[in-house]
Amino acid sequence: MDWSFVQKSWDKWASTNIGTSGEPLKAALLINYDPLRPSRLLSTIAEQEGIKISPIELSEFISFIKRNKLQKESFVIGHNQYMVTSIHENWFCARCLNTSKPVGEGAIVMQTSAFLLVALYDGSVGTASRAMVSVDQFVWLLNRRNL
Numbered sequence: 001m002d003w004s005f006v007q008k009s010w011d012k013w014a015s016t017n018i019g020t021s022g023e024p025l026k027a028a029l030l031i032n033y034d035p036l037r038p039s040r041l042l043s044t045i046a047e048q049e050g051i052k053i054s055p056i057e058l059s060e061f062i063s064f065i066k067r068n069k070l071q072k073e074s075f076v077i078g079h080n081q082y083m084v085t086s087i088h089e090n091w092f093c094a095r096c097l098n099t100s101k102p103v104g105e106g107a108i109v110m111q112t113s114a115f116l117l118v119a120l121y122d123g124s125v126g127t128a129s130r131a132m133v134s135v136d137q138f139v140w141l142l143n144r145r146n147l
Contacts, residue, residue: 002145006030009141010047017134018049024121024130027051029077031116033062046115051078065109065116077118082107091135093128103127108135112142 010030018025027050033043043062045053053061057076064075070084070092082094090112096105106128108119117139121131 002147005145006046006142006147009138013134013138013141014047014049017138024127024134025050025119026122027078027120028135029053029118031058031062031118032114033065033111033116034114035066043116051120053077061118077107077120080105093132106131108132110135110139112139112147114147115142117142 014028017023018028028048029045029051030047031043032046043058045058057078061075061077064070064073067073070087074081074083074097075094076082081097083097084092084094086093091108091110094107094109096107101122103123105120105122108117108121108128108131110117110119117135119131119135121127123131
């Protein structure tokens with residue numbers, strides 16, 4: 001695994017896509033995850049920006065992914081509960097169920113061969129589209145290195 005490439009790519013991508021108003025994402029989380037590795041090897045947080053996830057939250061989220069009942073269950077990231085709204089081959093979108101924001105909140109989860117990228121955004125369709133483009137760009141970089 002080329003950790004220096006992952007860290008440099010994350011730092012560059014996160015600095016231009018996460019955080020301040022006007023950026024497509026409010027937070028993102030890169031999880032070291034390989035569904036084919038032995039179950040005794042725990043998934044860990046490789047990088048995170050704009051959010052702090054506890055080991056218990058990470059464990060519950062990974063259990064949600066492994067159960068593969070995406071449209072039947074919800075998951076929690078941070079203080080919010082999300083319900084999956086659409087599923088595609090290596091990614092899915094979810095909307096926040098307990099938001100007080102009038103424009104809504106959402107999550108995009110994409111899987112590569114070695115990682116799960118969880119991206120959180122505020123807003124409606126336009127913001128979701130910008131968030132998707134941003135997430136897709138980072139995943140493309142990882143996929144180029146087969147990560």
